[in-house]
Amino acid sequence: MHVTASHPPDLPEPRTGYPTGSPADGGTLLALGIELHRVRGCLLENIAGVYRLAAWQTIPRLGERHLADQVAALCRQMGSRLGRRLWDDDAHRPLLHSSDPTRHPPIEQMAFVLSPRPPLRVWVAALSRGNSLEAARLAVGGSAAQLQGMTVLGVDGNAAALAQALGQHRPDLLLLVGGYDLPDAVSPVQALAGVAAAALQQQPRRGRPAVIFAGNRFAAAAVEQTLAAVEGLTVAVAPNVLAAPLRLYPGMVAAALDEHYWRLCRRLDGFGLLGEWTANPATITTPAASFTRLIQTWMQLHQLPELHGIYCAERWMHVWAEEGRPNPLVFLTDADPAQAAP
CATH class of the missing domain: 3.30.420 (Nucleotidyltransferase; domain 5)
Structure with a gap:
């Protein structure tokens, strides 16, 4: 990642x-x-x-x-x-x-x-308890966001559970994930979008979270259209967080979460x-960009094969740089010494 x-x-x-x-x-x-x-x-x-x-x-x-x-x-x-x-x-x-x-x-x-601003509060909704859910967890952990919780809806899921979670926790953003990038597997993902739209309709207009869809790219246009029908909703599409088995893209989704954080900062x-x-x-x-650059510079200056740095603030930022890896691993955790790096 x-x-x-x-x-x-x-x-x-x-x-x-x-x-x-x-x-x-x-x-x-x-x-x-x-x-x-x-x-x-x-x-x-x-x-x-x-x-x-x-x-x-x-x-x-x-x-x-x-x-x-x-x-x-x-x-x-x-x-x-x-x-x-x-x-x-x-x-x-x-x-x-x-x-x-x-x-x-x-x-x-x-x-x-x-x-x-405080970390972006994110709620994740997925089709099933699988790799997409874990990939979404990695994406949130590598961004200026904090995971509040997850809802697994399933193909036949109803909107009540998600509506209750959104109403109780009031996240800033809902992250929808699910499905590999397969053109013949869009129906379950479209159903997920319909459930999410129904749950969002039940929230007060001013309290509706923004939505990022990071699932099957062949369903993205239909999902965006379904969600855009909810009045006043901000919708964005990111690359599929799990495009295929072992093809994870949490970094791209993390960047999309950071972009939304910056939009809130601009206010x-x-x-x-x-x-x-x-x-x-x-x-x-950002602190993440600055500290990552510091770790890379220190590693190069002292000719180290790898370097793990921890920035201890309100949240702990772990940066793991390795020789030959252009993009270090970045992960944020709660400020707890018992937390381990990814």
Whole structure:
């Protein structure tokens, strides 16, 4: 399994690059992490051609306040500690330009690592207790999502069980899986979509989860049409999580889950401003993408055949990189030392 970390769709293109010039080409770099409960800042200064840590600051997240206000609070506190101006009160943004660069040197590069919302709450519905269900579990575990539960409907399933689960747990997203990619095996999958649509109709319009279908691709168009008939429903189609025996694609489904997470992030006040403050080669990225890049870089630097890294935060992120494997394994678990890597 591999996970390709997604990026905010409002950016013109994914920007995963790191500074390509020599260290002497750059000035002050400010990296900010906006998490669910805190905001972190790291200020790096170019000293004799080498970037060195100048300051590190962590403050509590200010609830649902505008993201720019939260960045401002961190910049002001960090600047006060350093005796340096990092926030432009007139422009209401970080000090990216300065009329007096000697007294008030500007920030030349900014980067953001974002996980500002709780994990995406996902409920999985499948035709049977089989490999598709386990592949879906892998997809959710490798994304910015958290598995709330599963419902096995069967070919003759009724909507009552699924409707009850959705009403009780109120997930952000319903993931539908089932069926290999076979053109003559679409009927059971279409029946699954009908059951799901009936269950979704029973939910309040504002409380209906989005839906991603990741089953038999030959049934995808009909499934999407069935689900689109439910008023106000957001429907997306991803590659089949289990296209054939031993052909698992959880990474592609994980990427689709991450895209939906980013769509929800874009609704946060001030999210769009962050992209305006960054400049190439700085970036907006995710904790998964940043930590995966760190593990790959460390492994290459020390010429290790493999490396297992664990990022301990609200959820633990396991990254397993191996020589010759272009895409490391990424899996998230609850913050429990007893949890094992995949």
